[in-house]
Amino acid sequence: xxxxxxxxxxxxxxxxxxxxxxxxxxxxxxxxxxxxxxxxxxxxxxxxxxxxxxxxxxxxxxxxxxxxxxxxxxxxxxxxxxxxxxxxxxxxxxxxxxxxxxxxxxxxxxxxxxxxxxxxxxxxxxxxxxxxxxxxxxxxxxxxxxxxxxxxxxxxxxxxxxxxxxxxxxxxxxxxxxxxxxxxxxxxxxxxxxxxxxxxxxxxxxxxxxxxxxxxxxxxxxxxxxxxxxxxxxxxxxxxxxxxxxxxxxxxxxxxxxxxxxxxxxxxxxxxxxxxxxxxxxxxxxxxxxxxxxxxxxxxxxxxxxxxxxxxxxxxxxxxxxxxxxxxxxxxxxxxxxxxxxxxxxxxxxxxxxxxxxxxxxxxxxxxxxxxxxxxxxxxxxxxxxxxxxxxxxxxxxxxxxxxxxxxxxxxxxxxxxxxxxxxxxxxxxxxxxxxxxxxx
Amino acid sequence: xxxxxxxxxxxxxxxxxxxxxxxxxxxxxxxxxxxxxxxxxxxxxxxxxxxxxxxxxxxxxxxxxxxxxxxxxxxxxxxxxxxxxxxxxxxxxxxxxxxxxxxxxxxxxxxxxxxxxxxxxxxxxxxxxxxxxxxxxxxxxxxxxxxxxxxxxxxxxxxxxxxxxxxxxxxxx
Numbered sequence: 001x002x003x004x005x006x007x008x009x010x011x012x013x014x015x016x017x018x019x020x021x022x023x024x025x026x027x028x029x030x031x032x033x034x035x036x037x038x039x040x041x042x043x044x045x046x047x048x049x050x051x052x053x054x055x056x057x058x059x060x061x062x063x064x065x066x067x068x069x070x071x072x073x074x075x076x077x078x079x080x081x082x083x084x085x086x087x088x089x090x091x092x093x094x095x096x097x098x099x100x101x102x103x104x105x106x107x108x109x110x111x112x113x114x115x116x117x118x119x120x121x122x123x124x125x126x127x128x129x130x131x132x133x134x135x136x137x138x139x140x141x142x143x144x145x146x147x148x149x150x151x152x153x154x155x156x157x158x159x160x161x162x163x164x165x166x167x168x169x170x171x172x173x174x175x176x177x178x179x180x181x182x183x184x185x186x187x188x189x190x191x192x193x194x195x196x197x198x199x200x201x202x203x204x205x206x207x208x209x210x211x212x213x214x215x216x217x218x219x220x221x222x223x224x225x226x227x228x229x230x231x232x233x234x235x236x237x238x239x240x241x242x243x244x245x246x247x248x249x250x251x252x253x254x255x256x257x258x259x260x261x262x263x264x265x266x267x268x269x270x271x272x273x274x275x276x277x278x279x280x281x282x283x284x285x286x287x288x289x290x291x292x293x294x295x296x297x298x299x300x301x302x303x304x305x306x307x308x309x310x311x312x313x314x315x316x317x318x319x320x321x322x323x324x325x326x327x328x329x330x331x332x333x334x335x336x337x338x339x340x341x342x343x344x345x346x347x348x349x350x351x352x353x354x355x356x357x358x359x360x361x362x363x364x365x366x367x368x369x370x371x372x373x374x375x376x377x378x379x380x381x382x383x384x385x386x387x388x389x390x391x392x393x394x395x396x397x398x399x400x401x402x403x404x405x406x407x408x409x410x411x412x413x414x415x416x417x418x419x420x421x422x423x424x425x426x427x428x429x430x431x432x433x434x435x436x437x438x439x440x441x
Numbered sequence: 442x443x444x445x446x447x448x449x450x451x452x453x454x455x456x457x458x459x460x461x462x463x464x465x466x467x468x469x470x471x472x473x474x475x476x477x478x479x480x481x482x483x484x485x486x487x488x489x490x491x492x493x494x495x496x497x498x499x500x501x502x503x504x505x506x507x508x509x510x511x512x513x514x515x516x517x518x519x520x521x522x523x524x525x526x527x528x529x530x531x532x533x534x535x536x537x538x539x540x541x542x543x544x545x546x547x548x549x550x551x552x553x554x555x556x557x558x559x560x561x562x563x564x565x566x567x568x569x570x571x572x573x574x575x576x577x578x579x580x581x582x583x584x585x586x587x588x589x590x591x592x593x594x595x596x597x598x599x600x601x602x603x604x605x606x607x608x609x610x611x612x613x614x
Contacts, residue, residue, distance in 0.1 A: 056539030059546040159538025159562035409500040
């Protein structure tokens with residue numbers, strides 16, 4: 001398929017406007033050609049995930065430094081996803097100097113190209129926020145899902161390195177989720193769960209995880225999610241759905257802009273499949289996210305006998321790291337932790353880390369919460385994620401988190417026992433050093 | 442022996458009647474043909490690693506070793522280096538493009554990736570790898586029915602051009 005180009009785009013592609021633009025345009029056009037795009041469309045902004053050294057490695061460093069050295073500049077406002085270190089406090093987190101230096105090389109290349117140093121995986125909360133209907137070129141699976149679903153902006157699931165090519169050209173190929181026809185619901189996922197079950201906020205993660213598993217590569221329309229779900233709840237939901245499946249767009253009836261009614265969400269069509277989800281299914285999904293690391297030889301998590309907190313034994317499990325802020329915590333989430341902790345200290349021997357952006361950390365510091373959290377024993381880890389730098393120096397054997405996304409990836413990437421619990425249970429675990437089983441249900 | 446399903450490749454379900462028209466050219470006598478829809482053109486030869494579980498390369502695959510590390514995945518612990526990976530679709534992180542690109546650089550990547558739906562995250566690594574290193578992972582899609590015929594451990598040849606693709610399964614492998 002030949003992508004029809006404007007005269008300006010042809011000029012860029014032919015190299016008349018420099019080698020950097022030629023390279024970026026070549027890649028954008030090639031992607032369009034492979035996916036049958038008829039033309040390129042302007043994007044209003046980009047979000048870059050390829051700036052993460054621990055993911056892209058030397059190959060990604062090669063590409064970024066090549067583009068930067070050719071003089072590439074972003075053509076649209078371009079925010080940056082997390083990097084592989086806390087840029088200011090990498091030593092506090094015992095990040096090896098070599099890792100920090102590798103990360104810096106890639107950071108510098110993107111800054112040289114004119115990107116905005118947001119260093120956050122939640123750019124829709126503290127970044128440049130697109131409008132409903134805007135075409136954008138975003139990478140970072142949770143941000144893509146949030147931007148499409150909650151904001152109604154339009155982006156494909158762009159991956160590392162095409163993101164910067166779209167930013168430099170200011171263009172994206174018109175296919176997939178940029179086109180209205182492809183944004184219609186294809187499967188109904190109906191939650192029939194008591195509203196107060198969601199008082200345990202980790203169940204938003206579990207619900208998203210389950211929706212992603214069920215939907216697979218289809219666009220799900222979801223019903224039965226409480227209308228009082230906050231942007232942070234929807235953030236957790238989208239992040240989990242984009243972990244268990246390739247979900248770039250989901251609709252939640254009554255909550256997301258393209259789903260004011262079922263008919264609208266399905267584009268007037270009848271859903272080809274309907275899946276009903278009860279409380280037991282939801283709790284089972286949450287249970288799948290309580291996972292052990294793979295045993296030597298690659299045994300699946302589910303086949304490993306749980307050695308920690310579980311409903312069968314009723315025993316609490318020991319925990320040595322409580323981690324919140326995946327995706328990056330909002331001010332409100334940090335404030336909630338501070339309120340729950342008020343006047344108490346994290347138990348000796350337990351680490352409590354909240355991952356967030358430098359922007360939120362600034363607000364936290366200026367509001368006075370920063371000092372209070374520090375005194376309580378909470379560390380704010382900024383610009384990055386604990387999955388992106390070596391944790392060996394911390395000897396983490398088990399973590400508890402309120403994030404389905406973190407719970408999904410941590411057993412594989414850190415090799416630790418992982419528990420998914422709500423914010424209240426996470427803070428409680430920080431105070432006691434133990435995580436309890438999900439008693440309520 | 443890597444623990445994969447080794448049921449053999451002479452399953453009677455893979456028969457001429459199931460074979461869709463593929464690209465032109467002769468099929469060797471002792472092989473069966475499955476039609477592929479091109480995404481990223483290229484040729485490959487390798488052994489099939491088949492899974493019904495989608496994989497996120499970021500967080501699920503170690504580019505240094507070429508092994509699957511996702512504890513939620515049935516291929517966990519197995520190497521994909523030089524394998525023809527077959528799965529319904531990819532999932533998860535958009536950093537998968539970067540991880541796959543790095544594995545292409547390190548030559549620990551699959552020989553080809555065959556899915557039912559191939560999202561751009563998979564194709565992007567190949568587009569950029571071709572620019573940077575002059576080598577890449579061919580990508581194609583396969584119908585759900587044909588995917589059900591593919592079994593772990595079979596030796597296959599994959600040929601993907603711009604407008605057609607095929608997988609030749611060698612009998613008795």
